[in-house]
Amino acid sequence: MANCKYCGKEISWLKDGRKYLPLESDGSTHECENYKNSRSSAKKVSISDISPEEIAKYEQNINKKKK
Numbered sequence: 001m002a003n004c005k006y007c008g009k010e011i012s013w014l015k016d017g018r019k020y021l022p023l024e025s026d027g028s029t030h031e032c033e034n035y036k037n038s039r040s041s042a043k044k045v046s047i048s049d050i051s052p053e054e055i056a057k058y059e060q061n062i063n064k065k066k067k
Contacts, residue, residue: 004022004035006032006035007032007034007035009030010024010025011023011024012025
């Protein structure tokens with residue numbers, strides 16, 4: 001058995017097609033409020049916040065890695 005890294009509850013994993021679903025000990029799907037809150041608080045950057053020079057620099061680095 002594994003533990004949820006967000007709330008600490010004991011969970012198990014079930015493979016459903018190509019995805020793994022977390023299950024609680026009673027067999028229901030584990031839906032953690034702590035996980036949902038952590039995803040919504042992730043830093044979001046809009047394109048207007050970044051200068052055109054920085055965008056050009058990122059594009060150049062991406063193109064270098066492809067070659």
